[in-house]
Amino acid sequence: xxxxxxxxxxxxxxxxxxxxxxxxxxxxxxxxxxxxxxxxxxxxxxxxxxxxxxxxxxxxxxxxxxxxxxxxxxxxxxxxxxxxxxxxxxxxxxxxxxxxxxxxxxxxxxxxxxxxxxxxxxxxxxxxxxxxxxxxxxxxxxxxxxxxxxxxxxxxxxxxxxxxxxxxxxxxxxxxxxxxxxxxxxxxxxxxxxxxxxxxxxxxxxxxxxxxxxxxxxxxxxxxxxxxxxxxxxxxxxxxxxxxxxxxxxxxxxxxxxxxxxxxxxxxxxxxxxxxxxxxxxxxxxxxxxxxxxxxxxxxxxxxxxxxxxxxxxxxxxxxxxxxxxxxxxxxxxxxxxxxxxxxxx
Numbered sequence: 001x002x003x004x005x006x007x008x009x010x011x012x013x014x015x016x017x018x019x020x021x022x023x024x025x026x027x028x029x030x031x032x033x034x035x036x037x038x039x040x041x042x043x044x045x046x047x048x049x050x051x052x053x054x055x056x057x058x059x060x061x062x063x064x065x066x067x068x069x070x071x072x073x074x075x076x077x078x079x080x081x082x083x084x085x086x087x088x089x090x091x092x093x094x095x096x097x098x099x100x101x102x103x104x105x106x107x108x109x110x111x112x113x114x115x116x117x118x119x120x121x122x123x124x125x126x127x128x129x130x131x132x133x134x135x136x137x138x139x140x141x142x143x144x145x146x147x148x149x150x151x152x153x154x155x156x157x158x159x160x161x162x163x164x165x166x167x168x169x170x171x172x173x174x175x176x177x178x179x180x181x182x183x184x185x186x187x188x189x190x191x192x193x194x195x196x197x198x199x200x201x202x203x204x205x206x207x208x209x210x211x212x213x214x215x216x217x218x219x220x221x222x223x224x225x226x227x228x229x230x231x232x233x234x235x236x237x238x239x240x241x242x243x244x245x246x247x248x249x250x251x252x253x254x255x256x257x258x259x260x261x262x263x264x265x266x267x268x269x270x271x272x273x274x275x276x277x278x279x280x281x282x283x284x285x286x287x288x289x290x291x292x293x294x295x296x297x298x299x300x301x302x303x304x305x306x307x308x309x310x311x312x313x314x315x316x317x318x319x320x321x322x323x324x325x326x327x328x329x330x331x332x333x334x335x336x337x338x339x340x341x342x343x344x345x346x
Contacts, residue, residue, distance in 0.1 A: 005241050026325040033309035033317030034100050040309070041239045044302040048081075048232030053227040062220060167255055171316040173323065180308045182248045185338055187304040187324060188331040189255045195335020196296045197265045198227060202290070205268045208281050222287055227294040234298025238306055245307065255300050262342070272346040303327075 001009075032040045057078055061071040093099050177184065207218040244250045267279040268286050280286065308324045309317035 001067060022325075022329060025328070026322045027319035029305065029325045030318040031321070033319075033321035035099075037306050037310060038239060040306045041236070041302055044238075044305055045232060045236045046300055047217065048235040050230065051228035052225070052232050053082075054079075055220065055228045058224060059217070059220050062217070067082045091139045117182075167216045171313075171319045176312055176316050176319050177323060179316075180323065182251060183311070184324060184327040185288050186251045186255045186300060188327050188334065189252060190258070190297060190300045190304070191328060191331025192257075192291070192334040192338060193258045195332055196338035196342055197262055198293070199223065200339035201270070201346075202227075204270045204346065205265070205286050206271065207282065207283055208269050218283070220285065222290060226287065226290050230291050230294035234295040234300075235302040237299055238302040242303060242307065248307070248311075251300075251304070258293070258296055259302075261289060264289055265293075266342070266345065270346060276345070286316065303319035 028043065029040075032043060057075055061075050064071060064074075124186070202223045203219055205219075205223070207215045209215065239298070244254070264280065266276065268289070269278055269281045269283075280289070305321075305324055305328075308320045312320045
């Protein structure tokens, strides 16, 4: 295959894969908004664990001594098997009683069948919807259920059960964003800082030792494996504590402190053409920086994604999860763009 054809097919594949991944992540976090907070933490921990498995697979592939073709085949078959297992688990999910309980608590606008309501009986007269000005007809033989646009929907009784029916409006993107903008800003900052140096800058750090074997494994172990292990631990730690849960205005400032790690990575043992000094030549410095860098990344990602659905009304939680996924992707894009600028400094 010619280089031009190979490049075109590769870029098209990347475009399709990432487009579907964006839809998948947005739908997944939207769905998680209907579940308790601890399930969001578990899913985010699973994502961190997936990165850890990828790093381990790279090490095993490198240590196996197989040729490149066999190694690549094993490397890519492994996630395919994992994907099939995940699909099977997802298809099994609706049959579990706990998932049915939370999924059935979705807003009435998402349901295409008649719902019973706990409201008092409505008068058979026409009731005007104060939000849209549309008449609500009481459905005969189904007390407490109003009919709008030919679809039975449960009313919300206002003024202490006075019998005035209200259909809850669809959640607004801007109204939800006003409630979670601090969390959205934090996740953009977090991923922008992370992707600006990892892996574009961190993979350029070399070992200061003379051991050839360790030099060969330094980047796979200290860069990729260490990052993914500590990122997984950071994501999992939100199962035990959430800070700052009650003072969200402190969150962007806490995330912003991670920007101090960027110049510190640039001053590690990196071969460079410019006159930058090397202030952290030893491998231990790089390991310490990577632990703080990856642990904080995982913690803040999980914290923001877990808290966002809890800052809004229950019927808005799914939209909040989807909005946070958009800003997560925005942070990835910003970080990738910044990495090109930082590489020019070396």
